[in-house]
Every structure is written in C-alpha cells, then in structure tokens.
Amino acid sequence: MANIVSLQKVTKDYGEGDALTHALRGVDLMVEAGEFTAMAGPSGSGKSTLLNIIGGLDRPTAGRVEVDGREINTLSKTELSLLRRDRIGFIFQSYNLIPVLTALENAEYVLMLQGIPTAERRERVRQVLKEVGLEGLENRYPRQLSGGQQQRVAIARAIVSEPALVLADEPTANVDSETGKGLLDLMRRLNEKKGVTFFFSTHEEAVMKRARRLLQIRDGVIFNDESNKDGNPAHC
Amino acid sequence: MIARLAWRSIWRNRRRTLITIISIGFGLACTVFFIALGEGVYAQFIDQVVRMQAGHITMENPSYRHGPAVDLWLEAPASLRSQIEKLPEVERTKLIILGQGIARSASGDVSVTLMGIEPSVELLTSPLVRHLAEGRYLDDQDGPWVVIGSELAKRLKLGVGKKMVITTNDAAGNLVDELCRVRGIFKTGSVEIDGYFIQATIGFARRLFDLPEEGATQLGVVLTVPEAQEAVLQKIRIMVAGQDIAVLPWQEVIPEIASYIKLDRGSNLIFQAILVFLILFTIFNTILMSVLERQREFAVLLALGTKPLLLKLQILMESVYLGLIGCGLGLAVGGLAAWAVQAWGIDLRSLLEEGFTISGFAVSTKMHARVTIGLLLGTGGLVFAATLILSLIPMHRSTRLSIVDQLR
Numbered sequence: 136m137a138n139i140v141s142l143q144k145v146t147k148d149y150g151e152g153d154a155l156t157h158a159l160r161g162v163d164l165m166v167e168a169g170e171f172t173a174m175a176g177p178s179g180s181g182k183s184t185l186l187n188i189i190g191g192l193d194r195p196t197a198g199r200v201e202v203d204g205r206e207i208n209t210l211s212k213t214e215l216s217l218l219r220r221d222r223i224g225f226i227f228q229s230y231n232l233i234p235v236l237t238a239l240e241n242a243e244y245v246l247m248l249q250g251i252p253t254a255e256r257r258e259r260v261r262q263v264l265k266e267v268g269l270e271g272l273e274n275r276y277p278r279q280l281s282g283g284q285q286q287r288v289a290i291a292r293a294i295v296s297e298p299a300l301v302l303a304d305e306p307t308a309n310v311d312s313e314t315g316k317g318l319l320d321l322m323r324r325l326n327e328k329k330g331v332t333f334f335f336s337t338h339e340e341a342v343m344k345r346a347r348r349l350l351q352i353r354d355g356v357i358f359n360d361e362s363n364k365d366g367n368p369a370h371c
Numbered sequence: 372m373i374a375r376l377a378w379r380s381i382w383r384n385r386r387r388t389l390i391t392i393i394s395i396g397f398g399l400a401c402t403v404f405f406i407a408l409g410e411g412v413y414a415q416f417i418d419q420v421v422r423m424q425a426g427h428i429t430m431e432n433p434s435y436r437h438g439p440a441v442d443l444w445l446e447a448p449a450s451l452r453s454q455i456e457k458l459p460e461v462e463r464t465k466l467i468i469l470g471q472g473i474a475r476s477a478s479g480d481v482s483v484t485l486m487g488i489e490p491s492v493e494l495l496t497s498p499l500v501r502h503l504a505e506g507r508y509l510d511d512q513d514g515p516w517v518v519i520g521s522e523l524a525k526r527l528k529l530g531v532g533k534k535m536v537i538t539t540n541d542a543a544g545n546l547v548d549e550l551c552r553v554r555g556i557f558k559t560g561s562v563e564i565d566g567y568f569i570q571a572t573i574g575f576a577r578r579l580f581d582l583p584e585e586g587a588t589q590l591g592v593v594l595t596v597p598e599a600q601e602a603v604l605q606k607i608r609i610m611v612a613g614q615d616i617a618v619l620p621w622q623e624v625i626p627e628i629a630s631y632i633k634l635d636r637g638s639n640l641i642f643q644a645i646l647v648f649l650i651l652f653t654i655f656n657t658i659l660m661s662v663l664e665r666q667r668e669f670a671v672l673l674a675l676g677t678k679p680l681l682l683k684l685q686i687l688m689e690s691v692y693l694g695l696i697g698c699g700l701g702l703a704v705g706g707l708a709a710w711a712v713q714a715w716g717i718d719l720r721s722l723l724e725e726g727f728t729i730s731g732f733a734v735s736t737k738m739h740a741r742v743t744i745g746l747l748l749g750t751g752g753l754v755f756a757a758t759l760i761l762s763l764i765p766m767h768r769s770t771r772l773s774i775v776d777q778l779r
Contacts, residue, residue, distance in 0.1 A: 183779070192674055193775045213678060220676020227778065231671040235379035240372065247372045248676055292675075 138201070139300045139332050140166035140189055145198030147184050147355070158184040160355040161198070166334055168299065171326045173346030174336045174357075181355040182336035183304055189334065190223055190302045191215040203299045220248050224293030226303035226335070230285040232277040232292075238264065238284075239273035242291040249296060263295045264288075267321055283314035290321060294331055303335035307342055319345050373681060377688035384661070388693070391657040395697025396704060398650035399754050402643050403705030403747065404740070408712060409639050411741035412734070413632050414597070419498045420628055420732045421621045423564075425467050426496075426591030427600050428607060429624045433617040435588065436624075441470045441580040442542040445616055447590040454610060455592055460599035465492045466587040468576040472539030474519070474569060476527035483523065485537060485569045487576020487587075496593045499557055499570070506531035506555030513572050515551035520565030521558040529553050537569070541581035549579050561732055631729055647754065654697075655761040658690055662765040669769050670777030679770035686769050690762035694755045702751045712740035 147159040158181050166172055176182050187193040188200055191207050200207040203222045210218060219225075224245075232241045239260055246256035264273055267287040277285050286306060293301045306322070307315030319342060325331045335342075343349050344363070351359035381388050421427050432443040452464045468487035473480050490509040494500055500508050504521055517537075519529065529535055531553055538548040551571065559565055571579075577586060592607065594600060600620055608618045622629035662669075672682055716739045 187775050187778075190674070192778070216673070216676050216678050218676075219674065223676075225674055227671070231667070231778070233376070233668060233671070235376065235383055240375075244372070244672075245675055248678075248681070 137168050138165050139168050139170075139203055140164065140334065141199075141201040142185075142189070143199040145185075145188065145195045145200055147181075147188060147193070148196045158355050159188070159195070162355070162357055164350070164357060166300075166332065168332050169326070169330050170332050170334070170348055171323060171346060172334045172348040172350065173343050174334070174350040174352055175338055175343050176336075176352035177338060180352045182352060184355075185352070186302050186304050186334070186336055189300075190225060191219055220245060221296070222299045224296065224298040224301040224331075226286070226289050226293045226301065226306045228305040228308045230277070230282070230289045230309070232285055232288055234277050237274050237276055238269060238280065238288045238291075241277070241288050242295050245292060245296045260291070260295055263291045266325070267291045281314075282310045283317060286310060286314075286318055287321065290318070290325075294325055294329070297329075298331075300332045300334060303333065305336050305338070307337065307339060312341070315339070315342070373685050374688055377685050378692055380661070380665075380685070381689050381692050387657060387660070391653060391693055392697045392700060394653040395650055395693070395754065395758070396700030398646055398653075399698055399701025399750060400705030400708065402646055402754075403702060403742070403750050404709050404712075405639065406643060406750065407705075407709035407740040407742040407746060408738065409636065410743075410746070411709075411713060411739045413636070414741050415739055416729065416732070416734050417621070417628070417632070418597070419735065420625060421591075422496050422593060423499055423732075424591070424621070425589040425624060426465060426593040427597055427621050428592040428594070428604055429619045429621065430590040430592070430607070430611065430616050431588060431619070433615060435617070436619075439469065439588075441468065441540075441582065441588060442544070444468075444542065444582055444586045444588050445590065446583070446585050447587050448585055451610070452590070455607060458603055458606060460594050460596045460603050462593045462595040463492060463496055465489060465496060465591040465593065466573055467589040467591055468573060468580060468582060468586075469588045470539055470576070470580055472537045472579075474523065474527060475536045475538065476529055476533070478528040479526065481523060481526055481567065483537075483567050483569050485517075485539070485571060485576065485579075487573040487580075488570055489573050493570075499559070502557045502559045503555050504558040506553065509554055509570065509572055511572065511574075513554065513575070515549060515571075515575055516554040517551050517569050517571045517575075518555040518557055519553055519569050520567070521556050522562060522566035523569070524553070524556045526566070529556075531555060537579065539579060541579070543581060545581075547579060547581070549575070551575070564732070628729065628732065647757070650754065651757050651761055654690075654693065654758050655764070657693070658686070658762050658765045659768070661689070662686060662769050665769075666772050667777045670772055670774045673770070673772075673774050674778065682770055683766040686766045687759065687762055690758050694758035697758075698751045698755045701754070702747050706742055706747050709740040709742040712738070713742055 142162050142164040145159055145162045149156045149158055162185065174182050188195050189202060194208065205218060242264060243256045243260040264270060267290055269284060269287055272284065307318050322333055326333050337343060346363060348362050350357050432445050435443040447466055455461055455464050466489055470485050472483055472485050474483045491511050494508065509516060509518060527535060533553050534550060536548050536550050541547045594603060604618060604620055611618060669682060716737045719736045719738065
C-alpha cells in the first residue's frame with residue numbers, strides 16, 4: 136500500500152524564550168492508504184497539533200511532511216487550500232457545520248468548491264447522506280439535528296468528495312457513548328466498504344479498541360505504535 | 372451557493388440586519404429628499420428671478436456690467452431674435468430697457484428702477500404678472516402707463532389711474548421727465564421690488580430715454596430647458612461673433628443670487644455628507660461585527676479548502692445585499708416623498724406670512740422639490756459604492772485569521 140502520510144523528524148514549537156513549548160519533538164510516522172488509525176494521548180500531548188500539521192492547517196517548525204505525495208512545507212497558501220479541498224476530509228470535535236446551510240448543503244459544500252455540477256453533486260450527497268443514515272433529514276438545518284446527527288453530516292461532508300485521507304479530531308468527544316459507538320461503526324464501515332483512510336485522535340478507551348492501528352503520544356513524542364487486527368465492533 | 376450562503380448569513384441576526392437596512396434606507400431617503408427639495412427651491416427661485424429680469428441668458432453692451440447706464444444700449448434686430456427663437460431650447464426672447472430715475476407724485480418722490488418691457492412677452496414669461504394686486508397689467512399699445520409696486524404706491528399715495536412723473540437722464544445725458552399713469556399695482560413680498568421698481572412699455576421707455584427703434588439695454592433669452600444654458604450660450608456667441616455684444620449667463624448678471632445658491636448648496640452638502648458618513652459608519656460597524664463574530668465559521672470554511680478569495684466574495688455579497696436592499700428602500704421612500712413634494716409642493720404660507728427674500732427677490736412660500744433620475748442614481752450609487760468599499764476591511768479581516776487558533 137502507498138503511503139498517504141509521511142512524517143520525518145517533525146517538530147513544532149510555540150512561543151519563545153521562557154514561554155517556548157515543544158508541542159511535537161521529532162515525530163516520524165507513515166500512514167498507508169486504507170488504514171483506520173487512532174492516535175491516543177492525554178490533553179496537551181500533541182494530538183491536535185499533529186492532525187493540524189498533517190491537514191495543512193499549520194506548518195511544522197522543522198522536519199518533512201508529505202501528504203498524498205506532496206510536501207506540505209513547499210506549498211503556498213492557495214496550494215494548501217486546494218490540497219485540503221481535493222485530498223483531505225476533516226471531521227471536527229464540535230461538528231463545525233455551517234448553521235445557515237441545510238444538512239444537504241453542508242455536505243455538498245466541498246463538492247461545490249470543486250466545481251462539480253449541481254445535479255451530480257446533489258446525487259452524490261443524497262447517496263452519502265443515505266449511507267450515514269440521514270435519509271429524509273437532508274433539508275434540516277444543524278440546529279434541527281441532534282449532536283450525533285450533526286456529526287454524521289460532518290462525516291458525510293468529509294467523505295463525499297472521496298478524499299485520500301479523513302482526519303478526525305476526537306470525533307466522538309461531544310456525543311454520548313451510544314451515539315459515539317454508532318459514529319465509530321459508521322467510520323469503520325466506510326473504511327472497509329469504500330477504502331477511506333481514517334486518522335483520528337481520541338482519549339476514549341472504547342474508541343482506541345476499535346482502531347486497527349493505535350498510536351500513543353505523550354509530550355510530543357509517539358511512544359507506542361501497535362496494530363490491532365481484532366479492532367472490530369464486537370469489542371465495544 | 373456562495374450567494375445563498377451570503378443571503379442567509381445576513382439574516383442570521385435578523386434584528387441587526389433590519390436596523391442596518393433601515394439606517395441605510397432612512398439616511399438615503401433623507402439625503403434624496405433634502406437634496407431634491409433644495410434643488411427644487413433653487414430651480415424655482417432661479418426661474419422666477421431670471422424670468423423677471425433678463426432671462427437665463429442676457430445679451431448686452433460689453434461695457435454695461437462695469438457701469439450700467441442707458442447710453443450703453445445695443446441694437447437687437449428682429450432677425451437676430453428670430454434666429455435665437457428658432458433654437459429648440461429657447462422659449463422666448465425679451466427686450467428690456469433698464470434705467471434709473473425718480474418717481475414723483477404730489478406726496479413725495481422716490482428713486483426707482485424703471486424697466487421698459489414688451490407686455491405681450493412678459494405676460495408669457497414673467498411671474499410679476501401673477502403678483503398683480505390692483506388694476507391690470509400693461510399691454511403693448513399702452514402709452515405713458517406704468518405698473519408699480521405696492522410699497523411705492525403707498526409711499527407716493529398712488530392708486531390705479533393716478534398720475535405720477537418720472538424724471539431721469541436720457542441716453543444723451545439730458546434731464547427729462549414724463550407724466551404717466553398707474554395701470555396696475557403689484558405685490559411680490561420683496562421690499563426692493565415692491566418699493567423701488569416700475570415697469571412701463573418698451574415704447575414709453577424708448578421715448579423717455581431717447582433710444583432708437585430696436586434699441587434696448589438687454590436682449591434676454593428665456594429657456595425651456597435651463598440645463599441647456601451652456602449649450603445655448605455657445606450657439607448664441609457663435610451667432611453674434613464679431614459684433615460688439617456680450618452674451619452672459621444669468622450667474623454673471625445677478626451674481627449675488629448665484630453666490631447665495633453656491634454657498635447654500637455648499638452648506639447643504641456638508642450636512643448631507645455628515646448624514647452619509649453616519650450611514651456608512653453604521654454599515655461598516657455591521658459588516659465588521661458580523662465578520663468578527665464568525666471567525667470560527669470562516670476558519671472551518673478555509674479548513675475545508677475554500678480559497679480566501681471566495682470567502683472575501685461571500686463578505687462582498689453580504690454587503691451587496693445590504694446595500695441593494697437599503698438603497699432600494701431609501702430611494703423608494705426618499706424618491707416618492709420628493710416626487711410628492713414636486714407634484715403638490717409644501718405650502719409654508721402659514722409659517723412665513725410675510726414671505727422671505729434673497730438679495731431682494733421674493734422666494735415663493737410654496738416649495739416644490741425637483742427629483743431627477745440623475746439624483747436618484749447618483750446618491751443611491753454613491754451610498755451603494757461606499758458600502759462595497761467599506762466592506763474591504765472586513766473582507767480583508769475575514770481571511771487574516773489563524774485557522775488553528777479559531778478551531779482550537
């Protein structure tokens with residue numbers, strides 16, 4: 136399998152002088168296409184920083200970052216925008232849907248950015264919303280949906296453009312455990328059925344058990360990288 | 372979708388958007404209405420004054436302005452008048468003889484301005500006829516008859532049909548006097564005109580000042596379209612090229628009126644500018660607030676791959692919507708109000724019983740606005756364009772954020 140993400144000796148520092156903080160300390164990481172990888176660690180361990188750097192939302196202080204074969208550091212702001220638009224899907228902890236757009240419009244936003252014709256993108260979005268269990272709720276605004284339903288819309292938005300990589304920052308943190316389980320089932324199903332590569336952060340034990348690969352990070356260093364061939368719904 | 376997103380975004384804070392739209396609308400409506408009213412009053416006043424004097428364009432001896440006297444007359448042949456009257460923008464030409472003299476009766480004497488006119492032309496062009504309070508107006512066949520102002524009649528204790536003597540110097544400098552009778556008495560409300568102004572037929576004036584047939588101190592041109600003044604002025608200057616005739620716009624003939632209007636228009640402009648500034652400040656504040664409170668949302672859009680330019684376009688479209696609705700409302704309300712005042716006028720007689728004058732000329736107490744497409748498009752376009760320009764700073768701010776900080 137080809138590498139979707141490749142990190143070599145990546146560091147990220149914030150502040151300077153006495154306030155200097157090392158968020159990442161020489162991280163090396165490879166993520167292959169089709170992986171379902173969780174990254175666990177306590178708050179402040181560097182999970183979000185690492186996700187932001189892989190997603191091209193932040194730049195490393197040093198080191199080399201390649202996503203889908205492109206070196207992030209060499210890309211301009213516009214090129215980074217295009218990379219995110221075309222190759223990366225994002226799922227945020229607090230959903231971050233656009234409140235004035237319906238579920239269908241939120242999900243089709245990235246396709247609109249890609250210039251997909253209206254009829255085609257509507258068809259694709261309806262299909263994806265059906266897959267994530269939101270059939271019949273297409274015209275509801277985020278405020279009319281539950282937390283779990285909103286996160287399903289966010290997942291639909293992240294996968295509808297068929298990106299090479301979906302990054303999710305604690306996607307189940309703001310929902311109850313039952314809903315979280317459902318969301319994780321959905322992500323696993325999309326990973327297995329459609330081959331979508333998921334890379335997500337979590338600090339929940341149940342979620343870690345569902346990952347095929349589990350990375351553990353603390354103080355900006357990945358100190359454990361293990362495969363979990365048995366990571367499946369039955370364990371939750 | 373960007374247009375839809377922008378449209379829905381402006382309505383997410385309905386109250387603020389409505390306040391902004393009403394502010395733009397109210398401010399623009401006030402601006403349109405007061406400019407239209409001001410322009411209407413100026414146009415009405417200028418029209419009255421120039422029609423009572425020597426028209427929008429005056430032709431006279433080039434030396435007349437430096438020392439007005441009847442010996443500085445010009446010959447105005449019928450052929451020239453007919454040539455000018457053929458111009459489509461010209462309503463009529465009028466011959467005038469303006470001279471100074473003393474009006475005497477058994478009760479006293481008063482220095483007066485005597486204006487020799489063609490009654491049949493004045494009847495069609497001059498507003499003085501409408502101010503006749505007693506007697507009747509002159510006609511072309513009248514000999515030594517005059518119409519005088521009510522104040523002068525009071526001072527000289529004259530009534531219709533009474534006799535008076537006018538003493539003056541003729542064009543040759545000789546002291547002359549003529550007996551005449553009062554045909555009518557007018558009351559304009561202006562102390563200067565009602566107290567010191569006399570009209571007689573041009574024939575009587577020629578005899579009094581000893582001027583030849585076709586001789587006059589001024590040949591006035593009254594226009595149907597005052598806006599065409601400059602164009603007509605140029606055409607007439609070409610017609611009289613090589614002749615010893617000055618062709619002047621009314622602004623040079625009655626400069627005190629032109630200066631007054633310029634000054635008044637300037638002060639109005641300052642008032643309007645302050646009003647527009649306040650509107651623009653409201654718009655700027657609204658757009659900026661709306662951008663600042665959506666930083667996280669913009670960060671999400673940028674994270675999803677929205678190009679900064681597209682995000683700026685969304686902010687611009689929000690301003691376009693606010694501007695279009697606000698300006699539409701303002702132009703509709705202001706334009707309709709101004710149109711109503713143009714059609715029916717505002718009568719201030721109850722407030723200004725004595726009337727008021729500017730530089731000795733009475734101003735009508737019934738004010739009419741003057742609303743034009745140019746005014747509506749100009750003011751509306753200015754506020755709309757300013758709205759778009761003001762959105763540049765919020766637009767800039769919308770993409771200058773740190774995505775990571777906003778999503779944290």
